[in-house]
Amino acid sequence: MANYYVTVAGAGGQTGADWANAFDISDLETFLETTVAAGDNIYVAGGTYTVSSDINTGRSGTYLLPITIIGVASGTTNEPPVPSDWADGTARPLFDVSGDSATSFTVEDYYVIRNLRVAGQRTARVFEVDDNCTVVNCYAYNSYNSATCIALYTGGACKIIDCEVVADYGVGIECSGGTNLILGCYVHDTPEGIFPNTGTVMQSCIFDTSTTVGINISGSDTISVVNCTIYNCTAGIIMATNAIMDAFINNTISNCTDGFKCNTAGTVIESAYFDYNNWYNNTRDMSWDNGSTEDNSAKGSNAVNIDPTFHDAAGGNFSLKNNSPLVNAGFSLRLGVS
Numbered sequence: 001m002a003n004y005y006v007t008v009a010g011a012g013g014q015t016g017a018d019w020a021n022a023f024d025i026s027d028l029e030t031f032l033e034t035t036v037a038a039g040d041n042i043y044v045a046g047g048t049y050t051v052s053s054d055i056n057t058g059r060s061g062t063y064l065l066p067i068t069i070i071g072v073a074s075g076t077t078n079e080p081p082v083p084s085d086w087a088d089g090t091a092r093p094l095f096d097v098s099g100d101s102a103t104s105f106t107v108e109d110y111y112v113i114r115n116l117r118v119a120g121q122r123t124a125r126v127f128e129v130d131d132n133c134t135v136v137n138c139y140a141y142n143s144y145n146s147a148t149c150i151a152l153y154t155g156g157a158c159k160i161i162d163c164e165v166v167a168d169y170g171v172g173i174e175c176s177g178g179t180n181l182i183l184g185c186y187v188h189d190t191p192e193g194i195f196p197n198t199g200t201v202m203q204s205c206i207f208d209t210s211t212t213v214g215i216n217i218s219g220s221d222t223i224s225v226v227n228c229t230i231y232n233c234t235a236g237i238i239m240a241t242n243a244i245m246d247a248f249i250n251n252t253i254s255n256c257t258d259g260f261k262c263n264t265a266g267t268v269i270e271s272a273y274f275d276y277n278n279w280y281n282n283t284r285d286m287s288w289d290n291g292s293t294e295d296n297s298a299k300g301s302n303a304v305n306i307d308p309t310f311h312d313a314a315g316g317n318f319s320l321k322n323n324s325p326l327v328n329a330g331f332s333l334r335l336g337v338s
Contacts, residue, residue, distance in 0.1 A: 001039030001065065003080045004031065008047035016042075018079055025049045032057040032107075039065035043081050044093045044116065046074035051097045051120075054104055061110035063132065069107075071115035087115045088137065096120055098143070104128060109155075113138060123148055130155035131178060135163055142167045147191070150174045156197075160185055167191070172210075175200050188316065192216055193233070196223055203227055206318050213238045214256075222246045229308075229318045230254070235261040235291075236282070252278040252308050252326065259285045275300025278326060280307060 004016040010024030016031060022045070023031060029051075036042070038061045061067035071087040078085055087093065095105050097120030105118045106128040114136045118127040121144035129135055133154070140152040140163065149170035154160065156177030162184045165172040172190040173182065179199035187193040188208035196202065198220045204227045207214035214233040217223050221244035228251045230236035236256040239245060240263050253259040259282040277299065279285040284294040296303075309324040311317040320326055 001037070002041075004036075004040060004042045005079070006042060006044040008045070008049060019045075019077060025051065029053070029055055032059070034058070036067055038062045038067060038110070040067050041080065042067070042069045043076070044069060044071050045076055046071065046087050046091050046093050048094045048096055051095055051105065054106065055095070056104075056106045057108045057111070060108040060130075063110060066110045066112045066134075067107075068112040069114070069116065071117075092117045092137075092139065094119060097122065097126055106130075107133060109133070112136070117141075119143070121145075121149075125150045125153040125174075127151065128153040128155070129158055132157050134159040134161065136161045137163065139164045140166070140172075142170065145169050151190070154180050156180070159183065164188075165190075171195050186316070187214075196220060198222060200224075201226070205229075206231070207236070208232060208313075208316065208318070210234065213261075217245060220244075224248075226250055228252075230256065230259070231313060231318065232256065234258070237261070239263070247273045248275075248277060249273065250276050252280065253282060253285070254278070254280045254308060255313075256282045258283065258287045258291055261287050261291050263290050264288065273300075274298055274303075276302045278304050278306055278308060280305055 005019050005022040006028050007022040010022055012021035014027050015021045016023040036059050071093040072081045072085045073087045073091050076085045092115045094117040104122050104125055109131040111133045117139040119141040123146050126142040127140040142149045142151040147170050151165045151167040152173045154175045159181045165187045167190040171192045172187040173194040175197040182202045185205045190210050191212040193207040193210040193214040195216050199222050201224045206229045208231045210233040213235040214230045215237040218240040223245045224247045226249050230253045232255045235258045236253045238261045259279050286296045287294050306325050308326050309321045311319050
């Protein structure tokens with residue numbers, strides 16, 4: 001277990017042992033692929049890191065000793081950095097993978113990734129984390145012009161927390177394997193916001209301006225969507241015939257063509273629980289047979305149709321104004337969230 005340091009230009013002997021001998025991007029790539037060990041902490045200073053070949057760690061942490069990569073503000077001198085040094089917004093270090101459509105940032109199992117930006121173009125995944133990883137306060141963006149591209153991909157049993165995700169084409173977040181938690185994320189301006197796998201929980205997230213679908217539940221089951229905002233999507237949520245939703249509670253679905261769109265006819269599968277949601281200003285709240293008919297009978301007895309009075313939805317601020325009628329109007333959860 002050791003601390004390592006990275007700057008754009010590198011420094012001194014480039015051993016990574018301290019800021020005076022920091023790695024550069026090439027040193028970091030080699031270190032991640034061949035040397036990094038469970039429990040190591042890597043501090044990356046703000047700036048733009050041009051990635052010319054895949055960053056693929058090839059080495060994993062463990063449950064008790066994850067490998068941690070943390071973005072800190074440029075000019076940080078503390079060794080190790082303290083939380084007040086951690087970078088936010090555009091001060092977060094940027095891994096620019098735009099130079100080659102085959103370039104990506106990929107880590108193996110048991111990593112904690114904080115305060116990074118990963119952006120570029122790739123026919124598949126720009127930012128990929130495998131099993132049992134946690135990603136916090138990161139930004140992922142894929143600009144490649146292909147329906148197959150993905151901004152952020154999880155290999156399974158991951159936690160994606162307070163992240164912003166954008167894909168000009170394709171999918172913002174795609175989950176695969178294990179039970180994933182998507183918490184407090186802002187997924188916007190994508191054809192498809194998220195493709196969750198079985199067991200995924202999406203809580204307190206925003207899915208904004210998806211031209212195809214905000215949440216695509218296809219062939220998965222035990223999906224939960226709680227306290228989320230789904231806004232200005234062609235279809236807020238799509239559910240395939242063979243998919244099963246566990247719970248859809250305390251969400252606002254607003255300004256969508258179809259708030260909920262099911263590929264089959266009839267009613268929601270019995271295991272699904274829809275209630276305490278706000279369906280506002282959608283062309284159709286609930287549609288069936290791939291949108292050919294509207295039937296809102298499955299919305300639940302406590303569904304409402306209320307203007308949420310966001311502060312500035314067009315500008316990406318979906319917080320509720322103090323006088324919003326939605327404040328404390330939802331179902332009271334165990335932790336008091338409503």
